[in-house]
Amino acid sequence: GTKQGVTLIGLGPMGRAMVRALLAAGHPVTVWNRTASRADDLVSEGAVQAGTVADALAANELVVLSLTDYAAMYAVLEPAAAALDGRVVVNLSSDTPERAREGAAWAARHGARYLTGGVQVPAPLVGQPGSATFYSGPEDVFEAHRATLEVLTEADHRGADPGLSQVYYQALMTVFWTTLTAHLQAQALVGAHGVPAAEYLPYAARAAETASSFLPAIAADVAAGRHPGDEATLAMCAASTDHALGAAREAGVDATVPAALAALFGRGVAAGHGAESFTSLTEVLRKPAA
Ligand code: NDP
Numbered sequence: 001g002t003k004q005g006v007t008l009i010g011l012g013p014m015g016r017a018m019v020r021a022l023l024a025a026g027h028p029v030t031v032w033n034r035t036a037s038r039a040d041d042l043v044s045e046g047a048v049q050a051g052t053v054a055d056a057l058a059a060n061e062l063v064v065l066s067l068t069d070y071a072a073m074y075a076v077l078e079p080a081a082a083a084l085d086g087r088v089v090v091n092l093s094s095d096t097p098e099r100a101r102e103g104a105a106w107a108a109r110h111g112a113r114y115l116t117g118g119v120q121v122p123a124p125l126v127g128q129p130g131s132a133t134f135y136s137g138p139e140d141v142f143e144a145h146r147a148t149l150e151v152l153t154e155a156d157h158r159g160a161d162p163g164l165s166q167v168y169y170q171a172l173m174t175v176f177w178t179t180l181t182a183h184l185q186a187q188a189l190v191g192a193h194g195v196p197a198a199e200y201l202p203y204a205a206r207a208a209e210t211a212s213s214f215l216p217a218i219a220a221d222v223a224a225g226r227h228p229g230d231e232a233t234l235a236m237c238a239a240s241t242d243h244a245l246g247a248a249r250e251a252g253v254d255a256t257v258p259a260a261l262a263a264l265f266g267r268g269v270a271a272g273h274g275a276e277s278f279t280s281l282t283e284v285l286r287k288p289a290a
Contacts, residue, residue: 003025003026003027003028003148004027004060004062004145004147004148005027005028005029005030005059005060005061005062006022006027006028006029006030006060006062006063006064006148007029007030007031007032007050007056007057007059007060007062007063007064008022008029008030008031008032008047008063008064008066009031009032009033009053009056009063009064009065009066009067009076009077010033010065010066010067010072010076010093011031011033011035011038011039011042011066012066012067012068013122013123014066014092014119014123014126015031015033015064015066015067016038016042016123017123017124017126017127018064018066018092018126018127018152019031019042019045019047020042020045020126020127021126021127021151021152022148022151022152023042023045023046023047024127025127025151027148027151028048028060029042029046029047029048030047030048030049030050030055030056030059030060031043031047031048031049031050031056032049032050032052032053032055032056032076034076036049052080053076053077053079053080053083054080054082054083057077057080057083057084057087058083061086061087061088062087062088062090062145062148063087063088063089063090064090064092064152065089065090065091065092065093066092066093067091067093068093068094069093069094069095069099070091070093070095070099070100070102070103072093073091073093073103074106081110082110084107084110084111084112085110085111085112086111086112087111087112087113088112088113088114088115088141088144088145089107089112089113089114089115090114090115090116090117090135090145090149091103091114091115091116091117092117092118092119092133092152094118094166094169094170094173095166096166096170097163097164097166097167097170098163099166100116100136100162100163100165100166101161101162101163103116103162104116104137104162113137113138113141114137114138114141114162115135115136115137115138115141115142115145115162115165116135116136116137116162116163116164116165116166117133117134117135117136117149117165118133118134118165118166118168118169118170119131119133119152119153120132120133120134120153120169120172121153125153126152126153127151127152127153129154130154131152131153131154132153132154132155132156133149133152133153133154133155133156133165134156134158134164134165134168134169135149135155135156135157135158135165136157136158136159136160136161136162136163136164136165136166137160137162137165138160139157139160142155142157179208181257182257183204185248185253185254185257185258186200186204187200188251188253188254189247189248189251189253192251192252192253193251218278218279221277221279222279222282226279227273227276227277227278227279227280228276228277229275229276229277229280230277231277232277232278233274233275233276233277234265234268234269234273234274234275234276234277234278234280234281235269235274235275237265237278238262238265238266238268238269238274241258241261241262241264241265241266242262242266244258244261244262245258245259245261245262264281264284264285265281267284267289268280268281268283268284271283271284
């Protein structure tokens, strides 16, 4: 049978990879991008370039957005908002959960059905097995378009609240950026002492496995509000983060990340959690800093 046509707006690295995945799966694809020339090679590969945003919206019921953020969505769609009526807009742009909810309400006011999504893989993995996207929004809308969306990545619908995809996505981005930055920081530290990154690498990999192995116990303790300090205390952990900060300063590398950690752990001790375990820091993390 004929495959569902898709309109794709936003031809950054992600949007371009999505267009190629859809074309490869036999879907007709209409594209639009602010910088029109970014469509040139995609047109030669079979995509149709719309002359205006309104034409792009008119071309297909299913409209996928791959833009930098929600401000870009308004910049692109507001001038053509009348053409949103009856469309299914799937916004795969990253932003905060609240902006995702506001965007869903805005689209609904213009007569569009709306899903949000957070793609968990970089462009080269779009269209590949093992890739995944968090979706949220009305389940019936997701189910109706699931097969086409699964051409892009595996699709994981987290719930009806349009903010949920960004809750999961930004939570994992927090893990992603802090973890990778921690390794860059560690490489700067060992590098300042003449240790090549390759020599540090196996230890970094083992530390990542150890950290993963702690996750179930941490989740259980946090859920139970149970922070026994019998094996290791937060006071000891705070001393440890102070030592890591001292090592960064001694080495003359940037100390922003270790200083932030040491400050956070110190606040946990100051709040009276010194004799409890590391997980008691959750009490500090659940509210903004004073
Ligand atoms: P880019 O930021 O490179 O893509 C931007 C697209 O948004 C371009 O088409 C750009 O148009 C358009 N754009 C930005 N601002 C405006 C504006 N004010 N008006 C009109 N168009 C605008 O993003 P990526 O393709 O890398 O990623 C897209 C989304 O996917 C982002 O939200 C990103 O966080 C997320 N993501 C990215 C990953 C990656 O590895 N790249 C991985 C997972 C998710 P123009 O070409 O004219 O500049």
